[in-house]
Amino acid sequence: MQKQEHLTKNQQIVLDLVEKSSEPLKAYSILFNVQKKGLKAPLQVYRALDKLVEIGKIHKVESRNAFVACKNSSCQVSKATAFSICESCEKVTEINNSKLSKYLNNFQDNSGMKYSKYNLEFFGLCKKCKNK
């Protein structure tokens, strides 16, 4: 079987929802929102999420246990992700900075480990919240 080149029904339903959302979505919030479309059990959502993360269509924001659609169309796999997170309003934005990604993709320390993947989360106050 060759690599799946199209999304299955469940994957597409979940992706559509996450892409339409202006904020990170939690798994059970996704579940609630897709129940009318026939996905009734958590596992159906988690399996779709797993696959979508694997192929890079969405990313998991680890510190929030939430999922966002990848805005970077060239992103084929979730192997180099960076986010900015506002600790006040919880707005999350994917950082797309080629200098940063180059720096991190090339990072090596003296551990002998070759890193194939990273996830970076920055925290602070967004412009709006800073001025309150």
Added chain:
Amino acid sequence: MQKQEHLTKNQQIVLDLVEKSSEPLKAYSILFNVQKKGLKAPLQVYRALDKLVEIGKIHKVESRNAFVACKNSSCQVSKATAFSICESCEKVTEINNSKLSKYLNNFQDNSGMKYSKYNLEFFGLCKKCKNK
């Protein structure tokens, strides 16, 4: 009330356990291990963990929902953390690289956000697992 300068009994018990561990510990594994010392409920553990994270004695490895002691004695708060994680044996090491931390502490993008904190997790295969 001024800033707490010593740990409470529960905090010390949890910290001792995490510091002795050679691997990241999960909250309920901590709970199990400190029950003989009188911490019977999850909340007692989570509260100690929260405080210990806040003061930088331990860090949370977000992608693993696990906790490690901070090896960096100068670390007063958990505001700039980086880890290397082996995806095979799950060994986690805190990265202590001044060039990296300087780079990330000074990182700015065009979002107008000032970042006060970050967490970075690198994934790959450790030396041992690479040679298997």
Added chain:
DNA sequence: AATTTTTTGTTATAATATAACATTATGTAA
């Protein structure tokens, strides 16, 4: 000593995620 803040203890429950197994669909190859 009175006040405030922090920590504790406790029970219950919420939120997040996976195990296990039977079934159906899809791609691969004889």
Added chain:
DNA sequence: TTACATAATGTTATATTATAACAAAAAATT
């Protein structure tokens, strides 16, 4: 085009992670 292998689905149950709410005790501040 039928067998075979792989992947996705549906389903029930359960494991894992984390917090709410409230009363009480301990510690620092005035």
